[in-house]
Amino acid sequence: MKRGIVLMNLGSPESTSVKDVKKFLDEFLMDKRVIDSNWLLRFFLVRLLITPFRASQSAHAYRSVWTEAGSPLMVISKQLQEALQQELPEPVEISMRYGEPSCENAFDRLSNKIPGLEEVVVLPLYPHYAMSSYESAAEEAKKIHKKNKYNFKLSIIAPFYDDPDYLLALSEHIRPWLQQDYDHILFSYHGIPERHLRKWDITKNYCLSRTDCCQNSSPAHFLCYRHQCLETTINVCRRLKIPENKSSYSFQSRLGKDPWLKPYTDLRLTEMPKEGIKKLLVLCPAFVGDCLETLEEIAIRGKKSFLDEGGESFHLIPCLNTDPLWVRAIAKLVRETEPAKMEVLI
Numbered sequence: 400m401k402r403g404i405v406l407m408n409l410g411s412p413e414s415t416s417v418k419d420v421k422k423f424l425d426e427f428l429m430d431k432r433v434i435d436s437n438w439l440l441r442f443f444l445v446r447l448l449i450t451p452f453r454a455s456q457s458a459h460a461y462r463s464v465w466t467e468a469g470s471p472l473m474v475i476s477k478q479l480q481e482a483l484q485q486e487l488p489e490p491v492e493i494s495m496r497y498g499e500p501s502c503e504n505a506f507d508r509l510s511n512k513i514p515g516l517e518e519v520v521v522l523p524l525y526p527h528y529a530m531s532s533y534e535s536a537a538e539e540a541k542k543i544h545k546k547n548k549y550n551f552k553l554s555i556i557a558p559f560y561d562d563p564d565y566l567l568a569l570s571e572h573i574r575p576w577l578q579q580d581y582d583h584i585l586f587s588y589h590g591i592p593e594r595h596l597r598k599w600d601i602t603k604n605y606c607l608s609r610t611d612c613c614q615n616s617s618p619a620h621f622l623c624y625r626h627q628c629l630e631t632t633i634n635v636c637r638r639l640k641i642p643e644n645k646s647s648y649s650f651q652s653r654l655g656k657d658p659w660l661k662p663y664t665d666l667r668l669t670e671m672p673k674e675g676i677k678k679l680l681v682l683c684p685a686f687v688g689d690c691l692e693t694l695e696e697i698a699i700r701g702k703k704s705f706l707d708e709g710g711e712s713f714h715l716i717p718c719l720n721t722d723p724l725w726v727r728a729i730a731k732l733v734r735e736t737e738p739a740k741m742e743v744l745i
Contacts, residue, residue: 402518402551403490403509404733406480407502407536408688410495411470415461421454426497432535435598449654457691464694472690475720479688479729482721486730496536502543510549518552519544520733524687526560527627529591530599532685533558556732560627561634564731568724569631569684570638576680576716583645583676585667586635587697588628589685590650590659596625625660631684651683651701652692668701672709679705682716687725689718 412423428434428445436444461470468474476493484491490512494505502521510516523536537555544553559565577584593607600606605619612619613626620626632648635641651664671679681701683693698715705713719725 400517401513401515402520403492403513403516404483404487405502405505405509405519405521405540406476406483406491406493406524406729407505407521407540408472408476408493408495408524409532409536409690410497410499411472411690412458412461412498415458415465417454417458420458420461421450423498424450424454424457430497430531430535432538433531435530435595460691460695463699464691470690471694472688475688475690475718478721479726482723482726483729486726487733489733496539502540503547506543506547506549510551516551518554519549520554520556522556522729522732523558525685526558526565526631526687527588527624527685528558528560528622529589529624530595531591532589558627559728559732560631562728562732564728565725566631566634566638568719568722568728570635571724572719572722573635573682573716574639576714577639577641579714580678581645581680581712581714582678583647583671584641584680584682585664585671586628586632586646586648587651587664587681587683587701588648588660589683589692590653590663591624592655593658593660596623596660599623628685635684651696664697664701665704668705668710669708672705677709677711679710679713680716681713683718687719689720693718 410423412419425445428449429441431438431441434441434444464471466474480491480493490509492505492508494500494502496502506519509519521537521540523533525533525536528534540553540555596606599622600619601622602617602619605617606612606623606625613623613629628648632646636643636646649662649664649667650660653659653663681697683697686693693715702713702715
């Protein structure tokens, strides 16, 4: 079968100028799966309240991590594309949910490269299912495919939070960092509003209804971001034999005043030194490539918060980026994922 591969990530502004950052934030935050209110309220919040004030702050944050080659996320995405291309015979393209290169551009490039293209396999680079990340990316791919009436079949790979090869890659990537003296390792996941869990609870009355909802089996876990994050944490700690009292999880990057998943990373980083945790390792498994949220929010601001409160050492474990085991895990996902597991959207 003639097919191509698309790796899909979130995206970055074209530059660190306030104008470009504002354009990016407008597109990102106007997504109905990111801010899930009606269009008029979303327009008011984003265009009149959030981006006019947040764009300059975000531009400053981007400048602190920008490289000569551009956005870290874009640079790493291109490196991952090149590494994966060495593992697969099919052409590999990258696309971004927001900004460039767009999903449409990726589909067009594959169509031009492969006469008679029969299938495009899209891998949203999000291990866990959330409506604001995985679902938004997958639905964008479906929308573009339908709008342009492409002749090829579209296949979308499911979240891979429990995939053995992904877990192996993540665990082995972390292992060398555990050789140093540390008090605790914090798994910091991107946060989402609590209402998102309840909205996509297919049982309609399970998620967040009890303190142990993620530990007990439920059909709701199929689309439960929190459960899937906890499963990744548990599986990695088990593989690495990390004692239960030396690891925990938290959620970062919250926006607005609505309750988001807890505990909050920024608060935990100020509390831990007071609890006797002085030497901290942090990783961000919701991201497979380092980006603003890891390099600036955690490695710069988070580190400062921890050290200012009495912490002694703080190390951010890099994302998987182009780790060889991770590249091979992607190649295996693309080659061997069963068709029944590819389309998981409701």
